[in-house]
Amino acid sequence: MNRKYLVLPAVLVVAAVVVTVGRLWPSPLKDLRAKNLCLGMLTEETAGLLYDGEGGKLVVDEFRPGKGDKDEGAADPVFSTTCFVGRETGKGNNFRGQYSLDVQPTNTPNEPLKGAGPFTDGGSGWVSPRQSEVQLPASCPKKMRTTAEHVTVILKVAPGVVVAEDWDDAALIEASRPIVQEAVTNLAKQYECG
Known part of the structure; x- marks a missing residue:
């Protein structure tokens, strides 16, 4: 048999093995997304820190607009998914929202809201009673394949x-801070940019 006819099948077999190993090989991104909530950003314990006190099992909905489209798996969902954390109401599939977590690329971070304090846990950004915005380390945008x-x-x-916290700003900030801290830390681990 002529060896030149064996080169193409051999190259295809090697390429298939490389692709398979790449998909099956463990990585921080795959590991954290498999064991944590909100695309790997939060552990269940941390996800439950902001709570309205009315009971119910913790429920997480990773909402991605256009879910089900044929190109759904083409891009990393981290920028197109909003994670809604809530509690079961006991009435069907409904749940009471507790908070949402979103990851956005930007060229100019937003100004802090009134009453916000600086995020001092190893990152830049701010934490306020009703909204917090914290930037990932400077090397992350490139690793996350964004030009922002x-x-x-x-x-x-x-x-x-x-309302459950009686509008206590300090308590809301104290409960919000570890959530954004863990989200930033776990995203930096996933993309190996921390």
């Missing part, structure tokens, strides 16, 4: 949680 200068984790607290 910054990648920001945005936490928005639901009104029911604000």
